[in-house]
Amino acid sequence: MTIxxxxxxxxxxxxxxxxxxxxxxxxxxxxxxxxxxPAHQSTDxxxxxxxxxxxxxxxxxxxxxxxxxxxxxxxxxxxCADQCAVPAGGALAVDRHRFSAMVTHALRHHPLIEILExxxxxxxxxxxxxxxxxxxxxxxxxxxxxxxxxxxxHFFDAAAxxxxxxxxxxxxxxxxxxxxxxxxxxxxxxxxxxxxxxxFYAALVSAERAPRHDVDVQNPKVYEGCMPVEIxxxxxxxxxxxxxxxxVGLRDPATGHRPWAxxxxxxxxxxxxxxxxxxxxxxxxxxxxxxxxxMIPALHDAEYVRYGVMHRNTFLDSPxxxxxxxSMKNRPSLFFAGQMTGVEGYMxxxxxxxxxxxxxVKRLRNKETVTLPPTTxxxxxxxxxxxxxxSDFQPMGANLGILPPLTEQIRDKRQRAGAYAARALSExxxxxxxLKEEREDxx
Numbered sequence: 436m437t438i439x440x441x442x443x444x445x446x447x448x449x450x451x452x453x454x455x456x457x458x459x460x461x462x463x464x465x466x467x468x469x470x471x472x473p474a475h476q477s478t479d480x481x482x483x484x485x486x487x488x489x490x491x492x493x494x495x496x497x498x499x500x501x502x503x504x505x506x507x508x509x510x511x512x513x514x515c516a517d518q519c520a521v522p523a524g525g526a527l528a529v530d531r532h533r534f535s536a537m538v539t540h541a542l543r544h545h546p547l548i549e550i551l552e553x554x555x556x557x558x559x560x561x562x563x564x565x566x567x568x569x570x571x572x573x574x575x576x577x578x579x580x581x582x583x584x585x586x587x588x589h590f591f592d593a594a595a596x597x598x599x600x601x602x603x604x605x606x607x608x609x610x611x612x613x614x615x616x617x618x619x620x621x622x623x624x625x626x627x628x629x630x631x632x633x634x635f636y637a638a639l640v641s642a643e644r645a646p647r648h649d650v651d652v653q654n655p656k657v658y659e660g661c662m663p664v665e666i667x668x669x670x671x672x673x674x675x676x677x678x679x680x681x682x683v684g685l686r687d688p689a690t691g692h693r694p695w696a697x698x699x700x701x702x703x704x705x706x707x708x709x710x711x712x713x714x715x716x717x718x719x720x721x722x723x724x725x726x727x728x729x730m731i732p733a734l735h736d737a738e739y740v741r742y743g744v745m746h747r748n749t750f751l752d753s754p755x756x757x758x759x760x761x762s763m764k765n766r767p768s769l770f771f772a773g774q775m776t777g778v779e780g781y782m783x784x785x786x787x788x789x790x791x792x793x794x795x796v797k798r799l800r801n802k803e804t805v806t807l808p809p810t811t812x813x814x815x816x817x818x819x820x821x822x823x824x825x826s827d828f829q830p831m832g833a834n835l836g837i838l839p840p841l842t843e844q845i846r847d848k849r850q851r852a853g854a855y856a857a858r859a860l861s862e863x864x865x866x867x868x869x870l871k872e873e874r875e876d877x878x
Contacts, residue, residue, distance in 0.1 A: 443480035446773030446788030447567035453792030479535035593716035607732035613684035625733035626694030679714025717743035
């Protein structure tokens with residue numbers, strides 16, 4: 436008995452691992468390195484295309500709770516991420532190259548996982564398959580999926596530039612975490628005064644963008660969290676100062692005052708030899724990126740390891756197509772996982788792959804599939820993508836708003852988040868223990 440997994444991104448790798456750890460053989464298909472997309476840089480699995488941040492680390496947050504739930508279920512990606520962490524204040528960020536290499540090594544050396552490096556252009560007719568080809572699904576397979584689903588939605592995703600550490604002029608920058616939380620050197624902050632910001636803003640909104648023939652350049656449909664900075668800036672003169680360039684919680688030691696605006700740089704690797712521009716996903720032409728971002732005083736002579744890029748993503752109208760176990764309603768042997776299902780974010784994608792893999796095994800063994808309690812973040816996300824009452828379906832990341840309300844009223848925001856987390860983890864543990872008592876295999 437073998438289960439097919441299409442795609443070795445975060446969702447596909449987690450799905451393959453969960454299947455194999457339950458004693459079932461896996462055929463894992465990945466088109467790299469025989470076919471690469473413009474967004475791909477590495478031949479390893481689980482490549483982090485945009486940021487290297489996996490969002491907030493503390494359990495008393497939606498993103499932190501999601502990751503803790505994954506740890507308790509036995510996530511390969513969380514195990515690797517924890518071992519590859521780099522300083523990022525209150526976030527869990529990873530050395531992206533080490534993280535990908537570690538996941539790749541684990542999968543390639545698992546005796547039950549067969550790696551097939553080839554492009555899949557059609558959906559397997561027989562057996563059970565998990566489709567986790569993600570936002571960079573090849574055109575041929577995307578057409579097949581669209582045909583099967585009666586049409587697919589498209590949006591566009593952008594990645595931020597990465598610069599070398601040695602090219603950052605620290606005369607115009609300082610190391611600090613916002614509100615002094617976390618490690619002192621988690622971020623390099625590039626302050627700007629009002630005049631510098633005004634000039635930068637004017638250059639940014641008028642800069643030339645890279646041409647796209649397959650997207651409406653003026654009104655591209657993108658994840659809010661990956662909105663190109665130049666499009667975000669068009670929403671208003673001070674939008675950036677309340678978004679990726681917000682100065683709150685920071686004090687420039689050179690002036691003793693809060694800057695007018697700040698660009699934060701976050702380390703890309705454990706050696707801190709590379710830094711990405713936080714929140715600066717972009718579709719500007721490469722020379723324009725160098726010119727406009729060079730107006731940031733600390734980056735006047737920056738050397739770019741990678742310029743920002745914009746690429747196509749695809750997701751399904753999941754409430755009409757998928758059940759909460761991530762299987763197709765009209766074809767239960769076919770599961771989908773990852774951003775294609777409409778979960779937004781790295782670990783959200785991995786969590787869907789985890790559940791799709793677990794349920795693929797259960798379906799193979801003719802057992803009832805599982806959906807975690809709605810009070811858990813994983814359970815709430817899987818229910819959201821299958822909620823038929825959602826008419827205008829949009830991708831959703833982990834957030835406390837999708838969890839059922841607490842029975843008690845708690846005014847303090849942090850205490851309220853802590854109560855959500857305590858309830859979720861308690862019910863998750865209870866759910867796992869009940870399955871063990873019923874002699875079901877581990878979720």
